Every structure is written in C-alpha cells, then in structure tokens.
Amino acid sequence: MRENLAVLWDFSPRLVDGVLVTLQLTLGGALGAFVVAVALGLASRSEAALLRGTARVVVEFFRGTSLLVQLFWLFFVLPLLGVRLEPMTVGVLALALNYGAYGAEVVRGSIASVDRGQWEATHALGMSGIHRMRRIIFPQAWALMIPSLANLLIQLLKGTAVVSFITLSDLNFHVVQLRQATGDTLFAFTVGLLIYFVLAYLLNLGMNVLEIRAKNSLGRGPSMREIWRPTRPESAEVGGGTP
C-alpha cells in the first residue's frame, strides 16, 4: 500500500492532466450540447414544417446511433472525406451532437409545459417571437429543464471516458497507466473511479445551485443567500423567499 501511494504521488501530475482533459471535454461538450439542444429544441417547435421535420430527423439520428459509433465515424471517416480535425475537437463534437440531441427533447418538452396563459399573455401584449421567448417563455422553461439537463451533464461526463479510444489522454487513459505503474488493478481503478465520482458530484452540486437561482428568479423557492445563511429567520419559511 505504501509503495502504491508513493507511485500515486509521482503519478499525480499526470492524473491532474487527465482530469483537465476530461473537464475540458465535459465543459466543451456541455456547452456545445446546450447550443445544439436549444437550437434543435426550438426548431422542432417551429411552425415551418420543413424546419420542424429536419430538426426531428437530426434529433432521432443522433439519439438512435450510438455515441461511440459517432465518435469513430468522425475520427476515422472524416479524414477520408478530406476533413482533418484535432482529436479534442472530434471528442467535443461527438459529445455535443449526441447529448445535444437528447437535450433537444428536454428543451422541447420544457417549453411545451410552460403554462398556456403565459403564451397567451405574450400574444396579448403583442410581443415579437424572439422577445417572447427570451423574456417570458425561456426563463420559465429553463427552471423546468435544469434537473433533466443535470442528469444529461453527468451522462456526458461519463461519456467522455471513451475518448481514450481516439488517442486522447483523458483521466481514463491515465488510470490505465497508473494500473501498469503500480501493477495493482484494485488500487488504480479505485483511485480513478473515486475521482470520477467526485467530479460528478461537484457538477451535480453546481447544477443544484443553477436550479435554485433559476427558481428564485421566478419567485419560487429561496435564494442562494437564504440557503447559506446559518440561522434562517422564521419569516423566510413563510414568505417562500419572494424578493
């Protein structure tokens, strides 16, 4: 055990590098996936049949074919078609398209479940399409979609572990290296899985903060400050945290 810990200590800079690659992929992939999800989610509610149809096909396509197939296709086939991308770009792209397609369903569903009266009110006020979406509908849908998006984000973090197949030295890659360095499978993978677990929990925590803020800005639920306050005043519970 003592030897293992010594090897781990020597190895730690590489593990940190691996974590950074994994985080880069997770954040890049999540950002890309969010853009894809919102674009496809909004498009699949469009009144133009062609746009709506295209969005549905794209969503079903990227949901229906597996992440690894998409990753390999981008990595092995694109160069044959004359498009050369960095492995990191390929990884981010595959994650963004795959999880973005799942996210599109979440965005579509959340927008659909915003109260009808809210839509009618925006019409009554004569708001333009973009204005209505940006100021009224999306902020409410956003609060609804965060829990599902949080799940997808964890899935995405876990999905990044396949990029070591396309030559990226992510956390998974370095865990396998640590196993070879220590010759102790149980030790190396316990360390690796624990790091993944902590990362997932931190991401989940971050998403909880986002959810609290989104709900609070709609006047539902307490604000972050009220949650952190060590002794909560009585009135906060009655008032429900309205600003």
Added chain:
Amino acid sequence: MIWSWERALEALPLLLEGFRITLLATVLGTLIAAGLGLVIAVLKRALPTPLRQIVHWATEFVRMTPLVVQLLFVYYLLTEVSPLVIGVAVIGIHYATYMAESYRAGIESVPKGQWEAATALSLPASRTWRAVVLPQALRATIPSLGNYAVAMFKDTPFLFAISVVELVTSAQQFGARNFAYTEAFTLAGLIFLLASYPTSVLIRRLEKRLAHY
C-alpha cells in the same frame, strides 16, 4: 470514389455477426438489470437505515462513474473470466442502479391506502409486496425500463474497450483490415438506428397505453 458498395456488402455479414453479440449482451444485460434493480429498490425500502445508507452510496457510486472505466476495471481484475460474461455483468449492474430508481418511482406511485389495507388484512410483508404493491408498481415502471433497455443497447459499443467482438468492434476490425472505415462505421450506425428507432416508438406507445387506466 469514397463509398464502395462492394466493400459495404462484404462488411455486412461480419457486422451482422457482431450485431448478434450486441443483441445478446443487451437482452442478458436487461434481464440482470431488471432483476437486480428490483432487488435494490425493495432493499432500499425494507432495510434498516444504516444498511440502506450503504446500498444508497454503493448504487450512487456505480451510477455516477463511467461504464467504460467500470468495464476495464473488472476486465483487468478478473483476467480468467470471458470478456463477454464480464461485459454483460457490468452493463447489467450499471443499469440496475438506474432501473432501481424507476422501480422506486413506481413503488412510490402506489397509493398509501394500499399499504394500509395490506396491514389491516395483516398480510405478511412478502405477500404485501408480491400481491399488492408490485403488480401496481410495475405497470408504471415498465415503459421506463424499456427506455433504459434501449439506452443499454446503445451503450453496448463500450464493450469494444474489453475486446468483445460486438457490432462496433467488428466494424473497427473490418475497417482497419480493408481500410474501409467509411462503409463499416456508416453501416454500423445505420444498424443501430434501424434497431433503436422503432423500439423507442413502440415504448412511447406502450407508455401512452399504460398511462390510461
């Protein structure tokens, strides 16, 4: 010419052979996940608190860590066991932790009065579960289990990591041997799409039907 029909036709039998393993892994994995998931869900309700906490954290740990890393872990740990057996077991256990959550939601949807009625009739715990709670809970749970089965199907390519010759591994091998990645991976994607899309549609229908009772 980028696409060759000849090579595509040549790849097809190999891919279908790989697809057979993919299906086998999915079916066996689903059986393990559905069975173990139910056991976890019931244990989480029935066990005393400290034990329940252990089950809770163990399942959280499995749920929140990557399937590929888990596969590699067990693969290197149990070098004597066949990769396919390891793959099916790990995928089954991984998805059991997800299905347990579905069962939990299903069990919670059973009205409290049903539990009280079972107590009033002084049914033993095992009969309460078997005859009263589970038949009602499962109805709400089945579509969600189906969704996870489809998700599992789309995760079987991860078995590539431990060299199980499923669909993606066969595609990769064929592509490397003949330098025909375009045909191999495109066909692999199409096979996934052809199998998973109709299944998702069926599950959506099942969901609608079971919801109206």
